[in-house]
Amino acid sequence: MRNAWIICRKEMGSYFTSPVAYLLLTVFAVIVGYFFRGLLGFFVYEGMEMQMRGQQFPMNLNERVIRPVLTNVGVIGLFFIPMITMRLFAEEKRTGTIELLATSPIRDLEIILGKWLAALGLYCCLLLFTALNFAFLFRYGNPDWKPLAVGYLGLLLQAGAVLAIGTFISSLTKNQIIAGAATFGVSLLLWVLEWESGYETTTWSRVLSYMSIIAHFESFARGTVDFKDAVFYITVIFLGLFFTARSLESLRWRS
């Protein structure tokens, strides 16, 4: 696993020596910050209105702010993940550096794991910036930190799954744009599959909506760890990385 760590550090290095990481961090922080501000503003407005009517208002920050913000972070993440994963293998294949990796005494699995971990690492950095927003809630309010932690765990699992899919797609092509666009399409589709259950009740549509990446986040956003949902994400991670390994192997046979 030492080798996976070497690859991971190298990938992190190339994220942070190019403007990619900083651009993603900035844009993500701005967008999430805007969502946070909107939701918080709505919460405050609602609270004031209720007070003026003399009604008792349950001031639950976890329910009214943290949960919707986390759900939104998950969805916004879907838009950013293609930009994280698209270069992972496509770039190496285009510049020919994949030959260096493939002729070094390391296993394919270590390469894949290292790259995926680096992508996950960058996503963690993105999440760190969202945590800044919640820091204000803790400063001026009194939310419960446990559901928040569970929410972040859910976000990581969810991102891990989509990142694994993105890693796989990146290993299929030499072209970063193709890898990015395809990953974006797939993650968008995995999001909207959830809608299927809204108007259909057939088995087929239930299966489809079960495949939705976002639907499984619901329980984590509520602050509960649902074993079933965690297993779903972990399965997708395994499948994604497994297919990447097969794809790298086929590279040697086809090339």
Next chain:
Amino acid sequence: MFRPRTVPVQIGIDSCVARCHKTTNMIQVKDLTKRYARTTAVNHISFEVTKGRIVGFLGPNGAGKTTTMRMLTCFLPPSSGTATVAGLDVVEQPLEVKRRIGYLPETPPIYPEMEAAEYLSFVGKLKGLAGVDLRRRIDYVCERCAIGDVRNKLLGKLSKGYRQRVGLAQAIIHNPDVLILDEPTAGLDPKQINETRDLIKGLAGDHTIVLSTHILPEVEQTCEQVIIINGGKLVATDSVSNLRARARGAESVLLEVAGRNGTLEAPIVQHKLEQVPGVSRVLCKEQVDSRVLFEVESQKGRLVRGDLARAVVECGWDLNELRPAAMSLEEIFLQLTGTEPATGTEGVAAVEAH
């Protein structure tokens, strides 16, 4: 895994020693074949490379050089046949083989966003080096490949020559038994080409080197043994001196003759040249006023330049120019194989004439 306790531990070492002694052949390739969907890139190639030698892999573009090298480096699996490096099979023990091989692909596999030293450290770690060893090897390869002055520069900003040298440094960082270099001088300027060749020659003592090229003089200058392939097939494998003798058996000379008084009858000169002993063919290539350019081919094993010069001068003509017509790789192929290059006209066009 379960191992019976009665087996002495030394057996492993013994067999290793035995293996190392037995195989003075660092690389052994037998019936190696690589088929793609429609084409056969490498077709039943067999050769051996002795330890410590520099071997040139010669052939026109698309001959199967890169494919063969990729199979040796475990990048591509062979369709059939076997290849062993230091006695280890490339299919059975790829990790062990990779540990013993340093590989420089045609384009140096560098990451433009990395600094040279950072890159070498990354590759070194990949190859299993760490700590003091790693630092020492980085210092060593930087000095050896003369890249000390660009250690802290971004690879993306380096010139082609420097990139090539960083590529070489990366290949030797783990002190491999075998160095495989795919067209190490391609795209360099003449000065850089010479530097790279000297560098490769200097590395020969410590490593067994296989380098590919489509340039004949390069093989003559750097290599001790040549493997010529064309159209995926082995054409010849021989030492350089033998090959040179075979290829240069017949001499080809370009000769410009001018008449003293401004007139010169080309057919007369041609007739005179044909009568020089040892000449097999005289071609009139071009005629400008009273100057005529001939191409003269000798019979096999005959040197005719002196006789030609004497004949021209004795007849009262001026000898403006007399130089050997360089043998192109294509001609070598023709002579060695006695046939047209297997790839046909496209193959001929792809050959770089020298």
